[in-house]
Amino acid sequence: MAYRLSGVAGGGGAAHRMRRASRRATPDRCRPRRAAHGDCHRATDRGRRRDAQFRACRPISYPAAGGNRWSTAPGETAGGRPGDGRLLRYRVVVERDIRGLPVGDIAAAITATLNDPRGWTAGGAWRLRRVGAGGATDFTIYLATPGTRDTLCQDMPDGYTSCRNGGRVVLNVARWVKGVPGYGASLATYRQYMVNHEVGHKLGLGHERCPGRDRPAPVMQQQTLGRHGCTANAWPYPEGKVRYSGPVGAYDDEIPRREGAYSAQ
Numbered sequence: 001m002a003y004r005l006s007g008v009a010g011g012g013g014a015a016h017r018m019r020r021a022s023r024r025a026t027p028d029r030c031r032p033r034r035a036a037h038g039d040c041h042r043a044t045d046r047g048r049r050r051d052a053q054f055r056a057c058r059p060i061s062y063p064a065a066g067g068n069r070w071s072t073a074p075g076e077t078a079g080g081r082p083g084d085g086r087l088l089r090y091r092v093v094v095e096r097d098i099r100g101l102p103v104g105d106i107a108a109a110i111t112a113t114l115n116d117p118r119g120w121t122a123g124g125a126w127r128l129r130r131v132g133a134g135g136a137t138d139f140t141i142y143l144a145t146p147g148t149r150d151t152l153c154q155d156m157p158d159g160y161t162s163c164r165n166g167g168r169v170v171l172n173v174a175r176w177v178k179g180v181p182g183y184g185a186s187l188a189t190y191r192q193y194m195v196n197h198e199v200g201h202k203l204g205l206g207h208e209r210c211p212g213r214d215r216p217a218p219v220m221q222q223q224t225l226g227r228h229g230c231t232a233n234a235w236p237y238p239e240g241k242v243r244y245s246g247p248v249g250a251y252d253d254e255i256p257r258r259e260g261a262y263s264a265q
C-alpha cells in the first residue's frame with residue numbers, strides 16, 4: 001500500500017513540476033523588454049496577483065521632472081571584457097520617479113552594450129566595468145527624467161536629448177522609452193546608440209558627420225537629431241577591430257520640443 005501511494009505521489013509530483021514550470025515562464029514573458037506596452041498589461045488586467053515577480057511588469061511612467069534621487073544597480077559579476085586597456089569603472093543609476101524600468105534591467109542592458117564585441121572596448125584602449133554603490137568610479141550613467149537631465153547636463157536645457165557632462169553620462173528616459181521618429185532601426189538599437197554615443201564623449205570623442213549617402217552613421221554622429229543620408233548604427237566598431245568614424249563636425253539640426261510626463265496606461 002505504501003509502495004502504491006508512493007508511486008501515485010511520484011506521478012502527481014511530475015504534474016506539479018510541469019505546472020510550476022509553466023507558472024515560472026509567465027513573469028519572464030511579461031518583463032517589459034521591448035516597449036512601454038508589454039505583456040504585463042495583459043497579465044495584470046486578468047487580475048493575477050501582483051507579487052514580487054510581477055512588480056517588474058509595472059507599466060512605464062515618469063514625471064516631466066523627477067526629484068533627482070537615485071536607485072543604484074549592483075556591480076557586474078562577470079568582470080567585464082578582458083583586455084589590457086585602461087580600466088574605467090562606472091555606476092548605473094535610475095531616477096526613483098521612473099516606474100516600470102527596474103534598475104537591474106537598465107544596468108544589464110547598458111553593460112551588455114558596453115561589453116559587446118562591437119563596443120568601445122573592441123579597440124583595446126579601454127576596459128569598462130560596472131561597479132555598485134560605494135565603489136570608486138570614473139563616471140556615472142544616469143537614466144534621468146527630462147527635467148533632471150537638464151539639471152545634470154547644465155547645457156541648453158532642451159529636455160529632449162541626452163548628454164555627457166564631466167563624469168556624468170546622462171541618458172534621457174524619454175529617448176530610452178520612445179527612441180526618435182524615423183530612426184530606421186529598432187528601439188533596442190537606438191538604446192545601444194545612445195549609450196555608446198554618450199560614453200564615447202566620456203572617452204574624449206567629439207561629434208562626427210555622415211561619411212556618405214546610405215553608409216552607416218558613425219556612433220558619434222548626432223543620430224537623435226538627423227541621419228543626413230546615413231543609416232542607423234549603434235556601434236563604434238561594427239566589424240570588431242577598426243573604429244568606424246566620419247568627418248569631424250556636427251549639423252545645425254533643430255532639437256524637437258521637450259515632452260511632458262509619460263504614462264503607458
Ligand SMILES: [Zn+2]
Nearest residue numbers: 197201207222
Ligand atoms: Zn553628442
